[in-house]
Amino acid sequence: MVxxxxxxKELASIVPENVVVVSSIGNNSAFWGELAxxxxxxxxxxxxxxxxxxxxxxxxLPRRKVIALDSDGNLILNLGVLGTIANENPTxxxxxxxxxxNYLGSHKKEPGMPTATGGKMxxxxxxxxxxxxxxxxxxDVGAFREKIQMALKSDGPHFISAQIEAIDLDRPGRxxxxxxxxxxxxxxxxxxxxxxxxxxxxxxLGNFG
Amino acid sequence: MKPEKAKLVVDGLKEAGVDFTAGxxxxxxxxxxxxxxxxxxxxxxxxxxxxxxxxxxxxAWFGGKKPALMLATSGLLVATYHLARINILHEVPLLVVxxxxxxxxxxxWMGLYKKTTEPGLNAMDIPxxxxxxxxxxxxxxxxxxxxxxxxxxxxxxxxxxxxxx
Numbered sequence: 001m002v003x004x005x006x007x008x009k010e011l012a013s014i015v016p017e018n019v020v021v022v023s024s025i026g027n028n029s030a031f032w033g034e035l036a037x038x039x040x041x042x043x044x045x046x047x048x049x050x051x052x053x054x055x056x057x058x059x060x061l062p063r064r065k066v067i068a069l070d071s072d073g074n075l076i077l078n079l080g081v082l083g084t085i086a087n088e089n090p091t092x093x094x095x096x097x098x099x100x101x102n103y104l105g106s107h108k109k110e111p112g113m114p115t116a117t118g119g120k121m122x123x124x125x126x127x128x129x130x131x132x133x134x135x136x137x138x139x140d141v142g143a144f145r146e147k148i149q150m151a152l153k154s155d156g157p158h159f160i161s162a163q164i165e166a167i168d169l170d171r172p173g174r175x176x177x178x179x180x181x182x183x184x185x186x187x188x189x190x191x192x193x194x195x196x197x198x199x200x201x202x203x204x205l206g207n208f209g
Numbered sequence: 210m211k212p213e214k215a216k217l218v219v220d221g222l223k224e225a226g227v228d229f230t231a232g233x234x235x236x237x238x239x240x241x242x243x244x245x246x247x248x249x250x251x252x253x254x255x256x257x258x259x260x261x262x263x264x265x266x267x268x269a270w271f272g273g274k275k276p277a278l279m280l281a282t283s284g285l286l287v288a289t290y291h292l293a294r295i296n297i298l299h300e301v302p303l304l305v306v307x308x309x310x311x312x313x314x315x316x317x318w319m320g321l322y323k324k325t326t327e328p329g330l331n332a333m334d335i336p337x338x339x340x341x342x343x344x345x346x347x348x349x350x351x352x353x354x355x356x357x358x359x360x361x362x363x364x365x366x367x368x369x370x371x372x373x374x
Binding site for chain 2: 081083
């Protein structure tokens with residue numbers, strides 16, 4: 001089975017600079033921040049918020065590709081969002097789930113308590129059942145690359161569940177500091193303001209229209 | 210809820226510049242949800258639960274939208290973790306509009322929400338105004354949204370029995 005690190009390295013080599021990536025808390029944000037230092041990153045989406053936040057961004061920015069770099073435990077907390085997404089049909093959204101089948105395994109030497117996907121739940125089938133037609137499961141770097149490239153080139157919404165090792169056996173070095181949520185908010189909002197011509201932040205002078 | 214009262218809520222959102230809403234339909238506010246869904250100027254996303262709505266609104270704000278959440282008093286409880294997180298940790302502004310079930314004067318057995326709504330907002334450090342007169346709905350929604358966006362804080366508008374029904 002493949003590791004989270006191998007897939008996130010591959011993702012970093014594929015994803016264009018202008019594609020927005022919303023990453024869930026924990027090692028998805030830690031590894032992505034280390035391997036993909038870029039402006040279009042929104043980090044630290046807590047349990048149940050990663051895919052909904054990416055979906056909200058995709059709705060607000062319909063001409064830009066948006067990726068949710070989510071995980072199994074995080075997604076399952078708000079699983080109903082898959083039905084919402086299927087009905088709203090944001091064609092620019094890709095949901096990428098790093099499915100290690102357990103909670104907190106990324107921080108331990110042994111797997112943590114199992115998530116539902118560590119038992120009988122199959123996320124690809126759940127996504128399909130919710131109405132997301134382009135739903136896939138991958139288990140190696142080659143298939144992962146192929147599905148990501150497909151998602152970047154074609155209309156979605158796309159759902160890609162990547163079955164990864166239960167624990168993060170390999171890790172990138174820590175050479176960069178992932179910005180905290182407030183610092184990241186200002187960085188990311190300014191990037192969107194600059195590249196989309198919208199106003200998000202205020203000036204403190206009551207200058208909103 | 211009378212349609213003219215629901216229209217005041219939608220008018221207030223428009224005056225405030227709100228162009229994106231998310232939530233879960235609530236019996237006391239159903240006319241508002243129906244008007245929002247039909248309105249070409251405000252995008253309404255019906256979510257599976259209110260915590261999901263917080264995440265969707267959070268993302269929409271980063272995309273340049275001016276979002277509001279339409280939450281029942283029960284739904285506020287469902288949304289609590291995510292609202293607290295974005296308000297206290299991220300400091301991202303969402304306007305939260307709540308029909309006040311359980312305020313004094315509500316004839317239904319809804320006293321639970323008197324115990325949870327305002328104390329819950331206080332615990333999450335979310336400022337709010339309670340509106341008791343329908344004539345104040347539009348202005349209050351507009352003022353609360355202006356402050357939310359300027360302060361980068363969630364702010365709630367709670368509309369009680371007297372204002373709505």
